[in-house]
Amino acid sequence: MNNSFSHVNIKLALAFILTSLLGLVASQFILFWNSEWLIHGYFRIPSLWMAFHLLILGFAVMVVMGAMYQMIPVVLLTPIWNERFGFYQYIITISGILILSIQLGLKPSIAFYGGAITIIGILMFLFQMYLTIKAQKQKNRITGLVVGALTFLFLTIIAGFLLAWNIGNGEILRHESIFSSHLLFGLTGWFTLLIIGFSYKLVPMFSLAHGFSMRWIKKAYFIYLLGMFFLILSFWMNDSTLSQIGWLLLWIGFTLFLLDIREMLAKRLRRQLDRSFRFALMAIYFGSVIHFLAFIVSLMKANAVIWGVLIYLYIMTWIIFSILGYLKKIVPVLWWTLKYDKKIGKEQVPALKDLINEKNDIIIYCSFLIGIVGTVIAFLTENILLMQVFQGLLFVSIVLYGITIIQILRK
Structure with a gap:
């Protein structure tokens, strides 16, 4: 079994993270190129299916996997089960995602095959995470969140497999119920629970917080899971009351998580927070607002257009924004450890802060946020020119973000 902080482990994490950036850039370019389809609300067309899967699978899932290969030993205090197995998993997963995305864009009827490879990855x-967590000697409060997130990842791929089967065979096997469950499992189950779990470790780490209680973590977890249960029931029973209860519970659970984060920040020693970290914290507030809006919209029985906007905002301002914020803090640590850790005491090495250049971060993150808000406005007003402008701004901001990551690796 390898040491928790081995250089092999860092190379594995970086492989996932750097590859994911290509998926992010590609997805945003495809969305920009298909602005006209976006403006008319045609989301379920091959080119946009390809873009969405490159964004969610190619970027978000890949970057989270990479982060987990590095963070799990830190958060759970146990080494990764088998790093060599991790590299095999990386090759199969990225191959599956690439094949699936291309098939969805060119011939959705055969996407089942790319989906099967992705599922194997x-x-x-x-399997890697199961054996790693199984070896953990003393389970902690964050373990439950991580296990819950991994469970929902499994449910997400099962639902995705059923969707691909439906598309490939032309069957209508409760397609809308499966589709809604697929989104819920992936977005609120896998991503949200994992970001919440890691935030309990990363926020005090990056803010140097001490003496906080994490008093709401168990209640937040239980209430959030209960909310998801009610929502799943509502999808399959077509019951609006169950949906309203579910969204209310999700908002309450997320709010309790926010209260814990606020306590950590109130008890931090580091008064001046890094810019990228501040944007990751901003994403938590965005997540809280969107959960609340989802509850309000469920009471109003709004149409699919409004729900589409909320899902887009949820993905971009909560999930993607969180990842982009934390990533600018994680990559320098990984690269510095990989390149300079063994040179300490033997030669002069740069400080970790020398790898970080934040002077353009505000411009990049603000451009990203403006692009998101502008895209929503363009969509609601059906203005094709605005859509092209703001999708273009999003694409440029993502490219610039990728350049800042590459600059870190050149130091």
């Missing part, structure tokens, strides 16, 4: 990841 994700199942390998789940």
